[in-house]
Amino acid sequence: MSVQTPAAAPPQRPQDERVAKRKLLHTVILRPELGSVLGAILIFGFFVAMAPPFRNVDSFATVLYASSTIGIMAIAVALLMIGGEFDLSAGVNVTAGALAASMIAYNLHLNLWLGAFLALFVCLAIGFINGWLVTKTKIHSFLITLGMFLMLQGANIAVTKFVTNSVSTPRVSDMEGWASARAVFASSINVGGVSIRITVLWWLVFAAVASFVLFKTKFGNWIFAVGGNAESARAVGVPVNRVKIILFMTVGFAAWFSGMHILFAFDTVQSGQGVTNELIYIAAAVIGGCLLTGGYGTAIGACIGAFIFGMTNQGIVLAGWEPDWFKFFLGAMLLLAVIGNNAIRKYAASK
Amino acid sequence: MTSHPQWESRRASAARPPRTYRRWLGAVAGLTLIAVTAACSSTGGRPEATGGGIGAGQADTDPITIAMITHAPPGDTFWDMIRAGAETAAAKNNATLRYSSDPQAPNQANFVQGALDAGVDGIALTLAFPDALSGAVQQAANAGVPVVAFNAGLDDWERLGVEQYFGQDENVAGAAVGERLNEEGSQNAICVIQEQGNVALESRCAGVASTFNGNSEVLNVEGRNMPGVRAAIDAKLRQDPNIDTVITLGAPFALTAVDAITDSNSEARVVTFDTNAALMDAIEAGDVEWAIDQQPFLQGYLAVDSLWLNIYNDTVIGGGQSVLTGPTFIDESNIESIADLARSGLR
Numbered sequence: 020m021s022v023q024t025p026a027a028a029p030p031q032r033p034q035d036e037r038v039a040k041r042k043l044l045h046t047v048i049l050r051p052e053l054g055s056v057l058g059a060i061l062i063f064g065f066f067v068a069m070a071p072p073f074r075n076v077d078s079f080a081t082v083l084y085a086s087s088t089i090g091i092m093a094i095a096v097a098l099l100m101i102g103g104e105f106d107l108s109a110g111v112n113v114t115a116g117a118l119a120a121s122m123i124a125y126n127l128h129l130n131l132w133l134g135a136f137l138a139l140f141v142c143l144a145i146g147f148i149n150g151w152l153v154t155k156t157k158i159h160s161f162l163i164t165l166g167m168f169l170m171l172q173g174a175n176i177a178v179t180k181f182v183t184n185s186v187s188t189p190r191v192s193d194m195e196g197w198a199s200a201r202a203v204f205a206s207s208i209n210v211g212g213v214s215i216r217i218t219v220l221w222w223l224v225f226a227a228v229a230s231f232v233l234f235k236t237k238f239g240n241w242i243f244a245v246g247g248n249a250e251s252a253r254a255v256g257v258p259v260n261r262v263k264i265i266l267f268m269t270v271g272f273a274a275w276f277s278g279m280h281i282l283f284a285f286d287t288v289q290s291g292q293g294v295t296n297e298l299i300y301i302a303a304a305v306i307g308g309c310l311l312t313g314g315y316g317t318a319i320g321a322c323i324g325a326f327i328f329g330m331t332n333q334g335i336v337l338a339g340w341e342p343d344w345f346k347f348f349l350g351a352m353l354l355l356a357v358i359g360n361n362a363i364r365k366y367a368a369s370k
Numbered sequence: 371m372t373s374h375p376q377w378e379s380r381r382a383s384a385a386r387p388p389r390t391y392r393r394w395l396g397a398v399a400g401l402t403l404i405a406v407t408a409a410c411s412s413t414g415g416r417p418e419a420t421g422g423g424i425g426a427g428q429a430d431t432d433p434i435t436i437a438m439i440t441h442a443p444p445g446d447t448f449w450d451m452i453r454a455g456a457e458t459a460a461a462k463n464n465a466t467l468r469y470s471s472d473p474q475a476p477n478q479a480n481f482v483q484g485a486l487d488a489g490v491d492g493i494a495l496t497l498a499f500p501d502a503l504s505g506a507v508q509q510a511a512n513a514g515v516p517v518v519a520f521n522a523g524l525d526d527w528e529r530l531g532v533e534q535y536f537g538q539d540e541n542v543a544g545a546a547v548g549e550r551l552n553e554e555g556s557q558n559a560i561c562v563i564q565e566q567g568n569v570a571l572e573s574r575c576a577g578v579a580s581t582f583n584g585n586s587e588v589l590n591v592e593g594r595n596m597p598g599v600r601a602a603i604d605a606k607l608r609q610d611p612n613i614d615t616v617i618t619l620g621a622p623f624a625l626t627a628v629d630a631i632t633d634s635n636s637e638a639r640v641v642t643f644d645t646n647a648a649l650m651d652a653i654e655a656g657d658v659e660w661a662i663d664q665q666p667f668l669q670g671y672l673a674v675d676s677l678w679l680n681i682y683n684d685t686v687i688g689g690g691q692s693v694l695t696g697p698t699f700i701d702e703s704n705i706e707s708i709a710d711l712a713r714s715g716l717r
Contacts, residue, residue: 085601133409194414291445336605
C-alpha cells in the first residue's frame with residue numbers, strides 16, 4: 020500500500036525512496052489520517068451547530084483536555100499498532116504507574132519525584148515484559164497483553180490493599196515535590212486569556228516527537244517494516260524483536276506519563292481505575308487510520324482520533340442531550356467515523 | 371583533615387572487584403545516597419504508627435465460617451469499608467470470613483452455590499439482582515444455612531425468604547438529600563451517576579428528584595476514567611451556568627467535582643453520597659459541604675454479627691422489618707469526631 024517494506028528500499032536511504040515515488044495529490048489522498056480529518060471537521064461542525072456552549076473557547080479547552088488524556092496514550096498505542104502489535108494492558112498500566120508512584124513515595128517517605136522516577140521503571144518493565152513475551156513466545160500480543168491486563172487489574176487492587184489497607188492510595192499533596200511535579204504533569208497555562216491544561220501541550224509535543232521518529236528516522240522505517248512484514252524486515256537486517264520491545268516500552272512510558280497526570284491531578288488514586296480505557300486508545304488509533312493488521316497509520320491520525328473522541332464525549336454533555344442515550348451517541352459517532360474513514364481509504368486505494 | 375587519605379586507605383585495604391562491577395556499585399551507592407538525602411520527603415507520607423480499630427476481644431464460641439457475597443466492582447473504596455466491618459465482626463465472633471464479589475449476577479449465584487458446597491455456617495449477601503439470586507437463596511434455605519441480606523435488595527429480601535436486612539433505602543436517602551437542598555436554598559442541581567444503569571444509583575437520583583423543589587438533572591459519567599469524569603462535569607457546568615449544586619454518588623467523584631468546578635469557574639457547591647478518608651479533608655476544608663452516609667462499615671459488621679447471633683442465639687434483628695443503617699449526614703458539625711475514624715477505615 021502506501022508504505023513500502025525496506026526489502027524494496029536500500030536501508031541507507033529509505034526516505035528518499037519513499038518521497039521520490041509519490042506525487043503531491045496522490046500523497047495527500049493516501050494520507051492515513053485523511054478520513055479522520057474529514058470526520059473531525061464534520062463532528063466539529065455538528066456540535067458547533069447543535070451545542071451553543073461548544074462555541075465557547077473555554078469549553079473548547081476542556082474538549083482539548085479530554086482529548087489529550089486519551090491522545091497521549093493513543094499516540095504510543097498507534098506506534099505499537101503500526102509495528103503490528105496490540106496492548107490491552109495499556110489502560111491499567113496507567114493506573115499501575117500512578118499507584119506505584121504514590122505508594123512508593125508515601126510509604127518510604129520519599130520525594131514525589133523519586134516516587135515518580137521509580138514508577139517509571141514499573142511501567143517500562145510492564146511494557147518490556149509484554150514485548151519480551153510476545154517476541155519470545157510468538158504468541159499473539161492480544162493474548163499476552165490480555166493476560167497482563169487481567170494480572171495488572173488484580174495486582175493494582177491487591178497490592179494497594181496490602182500496602183495501604185484500603186483500595187485507594189492516601190493523599191500525597193502534603194509531600195515534598197508535589198508542587199513542582201504538579202506543575203509539570205497537571206497544571207494549567209494561560210494562553211491568551213484561556214486556561215489550557217498542560218496535558219494538551221504535552222500531547223502536541225509527543226505527537227511531534229512520534230511523527231518525527233516515524234517519518235524522519237531509521238527507527239520509524241523499522242516500525243513500518245516490522246508491522247508490514249516482520250519476516251522480510253528481519254531478512255534485510257531489521258532487529259524485529261528489539262523494535263517490538265521498544266514499542267511496548269513506549270506504551271509503558273506513555274502509561275507512566277498519563278499515570279503521573281492522574282496522580283498529580285487527583286491526589287488520591289483509585290485502584291480500580293483505567294479499565295476499558297485500553298479500548299478507547301485503540302479506537303482512537305483506528306479512527307485515526309491505523310490498521311488493526313499493522314504497517315499502516317500515523318501518530319497525527321491517532322491524535323485526531325482522540326480529538327474526535329474528546330469532542331463527542333464533551334459535545335453530548337454540552338448539547339444537553341438525554342443522558343440515558345449517552346453511550347449510544349458515543350458509539351454511533353465512533354462507528355460513523357470509522358466507516359467514513361474506511362470508505363475514504365478504499366476510494367483512495369482505487370485511484 | 372581531608373577525606374582523601376581515608377578514601378585511599380579504604381580502597382587499598384579492600385580487594386578490588388572487577389571494573390564493571392565497581393561501576394555498578396558506584397551507581398547503586400550514588401542512587402542510594404540521592405534517595406536518603408535529597409529525595410526524602412520531610413512532610414507527609416505514612417504515619418509512623420497507626421492506631422485505630424475496634425478492640426472488642428473475641429468470643430469463645432466454636433469457630434464458624436461465614437460467606438459474604440456482594441455485587442461490588444473491584445477496587446471501590448465504599449465496598450472496602452463494608453468488608454472492613456465484616457472482618458471486624460468476624461474477628462470478634464471467632465468466625466472466618468470468606469469474601470467474594472462480582473458485579474455480574476450469575477457469578478454471585480455461583481458464589482452462593484460454592485459457599486454452600488464448602489459447608490459454610492451462614493451467608494451474607496447483597497440482592498442487587500434479587501431474581502437472579504432467588505434460586506441460590508432457596509438452596510441455602512433448603513440446606514438450613516441462615517442468610518442475611520444487606521446494602522441492596524430493600525424491596526425484595528422478604529419476598530425471597532431472607533429473615534434480616536441491613537442497609538439504607540436509597541430512595542429515602544435521596545429524599546433526605548433533596549429536603550436538605552431545599553432548606554439550603556439550592557435551585558438547580560445535577561446528580562452525577564458514575565455507573566450508568568446501576569439500580570441503586572438511579573434510585574438515589576430519583577429520590578433526590580422526588581423531594582427537591584428545584585430542578586435536578588442526571589449526568590452520566592464514565593466512572594473508571596477520572597479525567598473523563600472531570601471533563602464531563604466541567605462541560606456540564608459550562609453548558610448550564612445556572613447549576614448551583616453538584617450531587618455526586620461516591621466520595622472520589624465528589625473530590626473530582628471540586629476540581630471541575632474550579633476548572634469551569636462555576637459557583638456551584640458539592641454534596642455527596644458516601645465517604646472515604648480523603649473526603650474528610652475536603653469537608654473539613656469546606657470544599658465539599660456534606661456527605662450523606664449510609665455507614666457501610668456498620669452494614670458489613672451487622673450482617674456478620676447478626677449471623678453469629680442467629681447461629682448461637684437463634685435471634686433475628688429487625689422483627690421482620692429492614693434495619694436502616696442510614697442516612698446520616700457528615701458535615702462541619704460532626705466532622706471532627708468522624709474524620710479520624712474514617713481515616714483508619716472504620717467509617
